[in-house]
Amino acid sequence: MKNGTVEVYDRAYRTMIRDWVLRDLMFGGGRDTSELQEMLAHAGVNPHYAFPAVALFDPGAGKQDDNRRAVKLRETLEGRAPDGAEVFANGAGQIGLLFSRSASDELESLRRESEAALRGPVSVGVGNSCSRLTDIRLSYEQAQAALRHKFYRGTNRVIRYAQVPPSHALREYPLKRELELARRIPKLEDEEAIARDVSGFYRELLQDGPIEIDHIYELTIRLLAGVENRLTPDEQEDGGRIRHEIVPILRMETLEEIERFVSGYFADLREEFHRREREKDVRRSVIQQTIVYMEAECRHATLDSVARRVYMTPTYLSMLFRANTGRTFIEQLTDIRINKAKEMLRSTCLKNYEVAEKVGYRDSRYFSQIFKKKVGLSPSEYRESVTG
Known part of the structure; x- marks a missing residue:
């Protein structure tokens, strides 16, 4: 032993x-x-x-x-x-x-x-x-x-x-191809179609022969970040998803492996893009419904009452309204009330205080101040200007 x-x-x-x-x-x-x-x-x-x-x-x-x-x-x-x-x-x-x-x-x-x-x-x-x-x-x-x-x-x-053919320097990053990919990805039906477009990107990179492998890694990260930024721009404040994928990409041993990863990454981005678009459609529908309620019930409409009609909390509806229209709920409601007031002043003989009450203002002096600020004329001046 x-x-x-x-x-x-x-x-x-x-x-x-x-x-x-x-x-x-x-x-x-x-x-x-x-x-x-x-x-x-x-x-x-x-x-x-x-x-x-x-x-x-x-x-x-x-x-x-x-x-x-x-x-x-x-x-x-x-x-x-x-x-x-x-x-x-x-x-x-x-x-x-x-x-x-x-x-x-x-x-x-x-x-x-x-x-x-x-x-x-x-x-x-x-x-x-x-x-x-x-x-x-x-x-x-x-x-x-x-x-x-x-x-x-x-x-x-x-x-x-x-x-082994000699490596060459990349003449120019194919930015047009990246932009085309970002435009096409949401429209492509499946991952195979995405894979074909991704292969086209790398074929263009390598049309004059192989380039230094380190450049492929750098260009891949640039491609992923560029497309992600265009499809999910609101995620970029914290660096987006790509910041978590840089190390795994650098460990990939073949271009085939990189292309497969990029195709899967873009397929995930496509699904995320469509999910966000569906959410936007829902939000747009809620805002449209909210505005309909505000126009129909402007006399008594409040943030709380309208929020109950669309099954949301007042805080969330206020945030949603601002994010989707760029205006506050009160700004929108004020415009609706003033437009209805203008219509009544043109087509009825109601007194100014009666018009104010019908569109939701109990204080006729406050109504006159708001009206003049929005229209540039007092209610009486406006009536006179449109009725002759």
């Missing part, structure tokens, strides 16, 4: 040394051939490669935690790696493979076997082969760049640096 424990520790120590040497080779560089061979010999690493290259295997996220997936991935690669290839952990959750160019065709089968072992997606980035091992750092950096390109190509595949 003791010998077995020693053997386990010895194996772990050798693995640690090999990883350290290989990471130093990938990250450090600049060593001469003799120094490099001495390091590799100390770690038990094959120093002889015909056109060496690096592949990085990414276990992605799964039901297991990332560390367990990385350990499982390493065990799988160590059991199936081509002869002479070296497996190492790069310290960033990925497993590297140092191999000769002749083994390049085996990478896809290695990826499939790793996928089966982990029961989840495994992506592979592959750097170009080098003429000598001292230049392997370049291949490692290319493998990292190729692996990042899974953002565009999707996970669960082998991506070779030689096939």
Whole structure:
């Protein structure tokens, strides 16, 4: 048992040394051939490669935690790696493979076997082969760049640096497309239709080829905030919903995942927009009904009496009235009373105090003051001006 424990520790120590040497080779560089061979010999690493290259295997996220997936991935690669290839952990959750160019065709089968072992997606980035091992750092950096390109190509595949197109600067943010999306979303029938429009937005972004991935995150957040601001403007005082989604967006690994999220987000905004429109229709109906009551019963109408007729509290009706008309309840009632008074002064022979009483003013002097303030003439002057 003791010998077995020693053997386990010895194996772990050798693995640690090999990883350290290989990471130093990938990250450090600049060593001469003799120094490099001495390091590799100390770690038990094959120093002889015909056109060496690096592949990085990414276990992605799964039901297991990332560390367990990385350990499982390493065990799988160590059991199936081509002869002479070296497996190492790069310290960033990925497993590297140092191999000769002749083994390049085996990478896809290695990826499939790793996928089966982990029961989840495994992506592979592959750097170009080098003429000598001292230049392997370049291949490692290319493998990292190729692996990042899974953002565009999707996970669960082998991506070779030689096939990755160069990134370019975005010429101009497609603001017209954003405005069109905000206009169309409330009219679209389902999430599939929204998804098509969202894909169109990203196609326009990428019409000249891929752009830096960080820019995609920034532009996505700008798009979501812009559309949300137009569909639910009253939520923007506290930053809106998007402020809660920024971190999850930045953790998304592929453009496909981002597009799927954006489509769902816009579908939720569409439902929220329609819900608010229905509420506005209800509120407009209540206000219209309120005004009808005020006109029919202006002589005795009060905020309390009208609120009872529309089954609301006076406070809420007052707030609703102001929010939907821009005027207070009293301002509206006063206009109704003055308009009815003008009609009576034009078409009847009622005395001024009788007109005042019929439209709800018991004090005829107060009625005259309000009338002159609104019309610019006293009741008697107004009657004379319209009757000749």
